[in-house]
Amino acid sequence: MLNSIEMLRLDANTAFPVVHTGDEVVLLTYPHYTTATVQSVEFMSPPLQDGFLHIMTIIDPSSKPFAMFLVYNLPSVGYNRLPIPDTLQGLSGRASYVDNSTTVIRQDSYRSQYVVLVYRTNNPVLISQNQIFAGQGPDLMAGCTDVRCMVTNSVLGRELGQPLAGSIFHITTKQTLFQTVEIISDNLTQAASNVAGHLLIVFVASQFL
Numbered sequence: 001m002l003n004s005i006e007m008l009r010l011d012a013n014t015a016f017p018v019v020h021t022g023d024e025v026v027l028l029t030y031p032h033y034t035t036a037t038v039q040s041v042e043f044m045s046p047p048l049q050d051g052f053l054h055i056m057t058i059i060d061p062s063s064k065p066f067a068m069f070l071v072y073n074l075p076s077v078g079y080n081r082l083p084i085p086d087t088l089q090g091l092s093g094r095a096s097y098v099d100n101s102t103t104v105i106r107q108d109s110y111r112s113q114y115v116v117l118v119y120r121t122n123n124p125v126l127i128s129q130n131q132i133f134a135g136q137g138p139d140l141m142a143g144c145t146d147v148r149c150m151v152t153n154s155v156l157g158r159e160l161g162q163p164l165a166g167s168i169f170h171i172t173t174k175q176t177l178f179q180t181v182e183i184i185s186d187n188l189t190q191a192a193s194n195v196a197g198h199l200l201i202v203f204v205a206s207q208f209l
Contacts (some may be wrong), residue, residue, distance in 0.1 A: 002167040003080075005116055033056045035059070036174040038071070038105040038116060040083040043165055047120055049078030052120040054160060059112050065099040065178045068140065068147065082118070087187075091124045091166040093127055097140045103181040110176040117163040120150040125159045 007016035010030050017025060027033050038057055047053065053074045059067040071084055073091040088094065104110070127140070142154035153158040 001044060002116065002118065002165045003044050005038060005042070005157070005167055005169075006040045008037045017135045019167070019169050021167045021169060023174070025169065028172065028174055031174045033088050033173050035067075035173075036114065036171055037069075038135075040081055040166075041116065041118060041167075042081045043118075046078050046080045046183050047076050047082075047118075047164055049076060051076045051120055051122045052124050053082055053164075054121070054125065055082070055084065056117045056119065056160075056163075058147055060115070061113070061115050064102045064146070065104065066147060066168055067098045068150070069096045069178060070094065070140065072127060072175040076097055076120060080131045094126065095127055095140045096176060100179050103146070103179045104176055106180040106182040109172050111170055111172045112176070113168065115166065119160040119162075120164045121159060121161065125156060127156070128196050135161060167180075 001021055002202070003020075005019045007019065010016050010033060016036065019025060024188075026037075038055055041055060043120065052072075052078045054070065054072040054192065055074070057069040071088070071092070071094055074082065074084070075092075085092075140147055140156070141150050142156060144150040
């Protein structure tokens, strides 16, 4: 388990609160805030020196839509705290995937589950240039359509192996990174009226059969 996680600032004047497993972070006073981004993680005990560390952030992993963000090939230097540099160099990089196969009903607020996993490998993982430039897409998922498939069946998932440490928490925001759809009450009323009318016709007809 991770000891704590630091996120990028909420704005120029406000730091994001340090997050621990099981936390509920409510950010409704920041109406334009959408997605929390990991800035550093702190381990309970330092990982082995040498090799590479990879930080995966998954938003709503057990549902659809979901999102996955990966920072990969960070050198493991044996410290308790692992910061993510603003600029990644060398073998390090970022890749992401946002599933928009379904939409989210528009709401006043959105509560999302965040799962942060840290992996360690002896060798750097290989991610194609298409993944880096596209930012998201089927390459990161390797043809998978859900998180379980990606972490267990994909080439990248097998390279990463079992996570070294992780954390689960929830964040509630006014905005969501997923596509939304608005349910209009008039449409619902009309649909209910149509159903009621259909049932009435069936009932009346049944009296004469």
